[in-house]
Amino acid sequence: MAALLRGLKSFSLSGRSLSITSGVAPHRRYGLPSVLSGQRNSSSSSKMTVDLDSSTGIAMMRFQSPPVNSLTLDFLTEFATNLEKLEMDKGCRGVVLTSALPKIFSAGLDIREMYGKSPEHCREFWKAVQEMWLKLYGSSMVTVAAINGSSPAGGCLMALACDYRIMADNPRYSIGLNETQLGIVAPFWFKENMVNTVGHRMAEISLQLGLLYSAPDALKMGLVDQLVAEEAVVTTATETMAKWFAVPGHARQITKSVMRKPTIDKLLSNREDDINNFVTFITKDSIQKSLKMYMESLRKKKA
Numbered sequence: 001m002a003a004l005l006r007g008l009k010s011f012s013l014s015g016r017s018l019s020i021t022s023g024v025a026p027h028r029r030y031g032l033p034s035v036l037s038g039q040r041n042s043s044s045s046s047k048m049t050v051d052l053d054s055s056t057g058i059a060m061m062r063f064q065s066p067p068v069n070s071l072t073l074d075f076l077t078e079f080a081t082n083l084e085k086l087e088m089d090k091g092c093r094g095v096v097l098t099s100a101l102p103k104i105f106s107a108g109l110d111i112r113e114m115y116g117k118s119p120e121h122c123r124e125f126w127k128a129v130q131e132m133w134l135k136l137y138g139s140s141m142v143t144v145a146a147i148n149g150s151s152p153a154g155g156c157l158m159a160l161a162c163d164y165r166i167m168a169d170n171p172r173y174s175i176g177l178n179e180t181q182l183g184i185v186a187p188f189w190f191k192e193n194m195v196n197t198v199g200h201r202m203a204e205i206s207l208q209l210g211l212l213y214s215a216p217d218a219l220k221m222g223l224v225d226q227l228v229a230e231e232a233v234v235t236t237a238t239e240t241m242a243k244w245f246a247v248p249g250h251a252r253q254i255t256k257s258v259m260r261k262p263t264i265d266k267l268l269s270n271r272e273d274d275i276n277n278f279v280t281f282i283t284k285d286s287i288q289k290s291l292k293m294y295m296e297s298l299r300k301k302k303a
């Protein structure tokens, strides 16, 4: 019976259904049509697939929100729901985050969620950004980012919130917290997550200048932990996971919590202020103008 149950579990992206199939049954996949058609995802379609291999305890979360896996309110909500389900599943010990799209891990927060929106919408959006980070940075599972494309700003934050980062060895892919380049400011918890990863000096330089680093440079400064050939990013992530699983789980989890608790607690006790700061800042005319110019520059780059 146990052997029958050992196999793949798939969560739906809308987070409503959980299906369990045996190892020999075909693997159910959700939401692929929107990727194949190359269209922007509609708000009702899935932004990611989540497959839990119950024989290894590793869940694979693949982002699939064309064109660039930007973090919309829907994306963030779905991400938090899925992570929470995995967290509660005793059969899941680790999660790999990766992208199903070519060349992009995630383009960061969706700028359209912050431009021309009501203060109420901005509040809801920022709460979802906080929730995504709190759940990921505070996860008791082993989390590995398999960064198979560029990952600016909020995309970099997602990777930073994981325990280990493996990036495709391609100098064309970039990663970093480039917020100042958009005329916006990374909040203290983005900053602390960066400082906790690369140290104060490197974090200060990269945050002030809003630098994006090529994959080889990101490795040199410790922003990512390992570079591998693009086709090996996901397999290396699952192999890495096995090494982390070899450490007694309770000891690893307590150590992770001790390392991360101060930053998490700081956000938890200032959550409302952080939301208010964001709403006041992002709805300013001058900041709205900067966002507009940035979106236009993205469009012009294409033309």
Ligand SMILES: CCCCCCC/C=C/C(=O)SCCNC(=O)CCNC(=O)[C@H](O)C(C)(C)COP(=O)(O)OP(=O)(O)OC[C@H]1O[C@@H](n2cnc3c(N)ncnc32)[C@H](O)[C@@H]1OP(=O)(O)O
Binding pocket: 067, 068, 070, 103, 104, 106, 107, 108, 109, 110, 111, 112, 150, 152, 153, 154, 155, 178, 179, 182, 184, 185, 186, 187, 277, 278, 281, 282, 295, 298, 299, 302
């Ligand atoms: C107290 C105040 C606190 C404020 C804190 C706010 C913290 C903010 C964090 C963020 O994450 S802000 C977002 C930062 N993101 C970026 O700067 C990335 C911008 N995008 C790119 O650099 C490139 O698009 C790319 C990701 C490198 C991909 O390049 P590629 O050439 O493959 O595609 P594009 O033609 O540029 O883009 C396709 C399509 O997607 C749109 N788009 C790109 N990024 C975003 C985004 N972040 N949000 C919304 N839309 C995005 C882009 O405009 C194109 O759209 P169309 O022209 O096809 O309609």
